[in-house]
Amino acid sequence: MPTRGDPVTPPPRIATLFHDVRPFGGPVRDLVAVDGILVAEVPRDAVVERIDGGGRLALPTLVDAHIHPDKTSWGEPWRSRRPADGIAEYVAGDVELARALPTPVGERALRLMSHAAATGTRAMRAHADVAPAYGLAGIEGVAEAARRLADVVDVELVAFPQHGVVRTPGVAELLAEAAASGLVSHVGGIDPAGFDAVGGAGGDQLGTVFALAEKHGLGLDIHLHDRGERGLAPLRDIAARTRALGLQGRVSVGHAFAVAELSGRELDETADLLAEAGIALTTVALSVTTILPFRRLAERGVRVGLGSDGVRDNWSPFGNADMLHRAWLAAWALDLRLDEELEACFRLASDGGAELLGLPKADLTPGSPADFMLLDGECLPQVVVDLPRRDLVVRAGRVVARDGHLV
Secondary structure, three states: OOOOOOOOOOOOEEEEEEEEEEEOOOOOEEEEEEOOEEEOOOOOOEEEEEEEEEEEEEEEOEEEEEEOHHHOOOOOOOOOOOOOOOHHHHHHHHHHHHHHOOOOHHHHHHHHHHHHHHOOEEEEEEEEEOEOOOEOHHHHHHHHHHHHOOOOOEEEEEEEOOOOOOOOOOHHHHHHHHHOOOOOOEEEEEOOOOHHHOOOOOOOHHHHHHHHHHHHOOEEEEEEOOOHHHHHHHHHHHHHHHHHOOOOOOEEEEEOHHHHOOOHHHHHHHHHHHHHHOEEEEEOOOOOOOOOOHHHHHHOOOOEEEOOEOOOOOOOOOOOOOHHHHHHHHHHHOOOOOHHHHHHHHHHHHHHHHHHOOOOOOOOOOOOEOOEEEEOOOOHHHHHHHOOOOOEEEEOOEEEEEOOEEO
């Protein structure tokens, strides 16, 4: 037993060597992880743990920049959906589904988020509804799921006023409670010129959510579904408020369907406005008319991420929280064919999401996070098209999933 003054021998460093892998489909080589970071070679004093890659392709793990785990019925018995016309009817259906499902929101969120991580998601921005119908149950359930998965997936949590801030009494107070809870990183908003202006009692939604973000040091993530000028005018307002409060780099807009309609000079001018204000966008590849022109936006300096949106919820029976499949959907929606186009969709799900969440790029070079997945494939474009199984998912140098299941 060492006595006072005796030198203490530090524990040996552990290096995990992933042997015989092909980063991005290139030549076979090794990847070495130490303390969660990729390094150029095994340190001399390290104890080596060796994992055989079997010649598999190595690709970065992905980032889901927009997902609603609290709404999901993933893993629950099939539930038929009724017709809905407009956000108000979808919101009513959300409440009906939440009351009908036997499984608590936290367990459902954990189930879905675990599946996402097992298919290669390393981080996500999760939205949870805040409304009198739920109180803060969605926030608390998703936050608990995130805590249980803390070593597997990074989670940013948005307090999302799906029911509207000015049209639904009690939402503003609940948003304030959520913002002060310490559980969320962002405050949300929704269509201040459309849905949340219809039937409301007056008030300024953007003023409310920006004030909460400023007071509590939080970011903002606002859904804009409205098209045309009704969607563009709030976007300009958001940009002005962001600059005025010095919140550049901390504000995102989801969907932004009005931007998806733009082209040419109008698109470039809007992109320049967003880039100057440091506002990021997320897209979810719903259709060719709603997916954002992400490559042109990125060229103008706008950060753009890709997300799952709702997964098997009241809004849609579709979705699977698999971000590689979401990259496939983006390519399919845009009718892309060329290798560089298919690769761009993958980069949207990897680098785009990482930049939006402020994470380091996982580019499989020394110094980058040891966050990657191993799968059978020829090259990156072929993987986007064929969607092979994720054989291994590695987070911070540790294998966290095999064959689509967390270990």
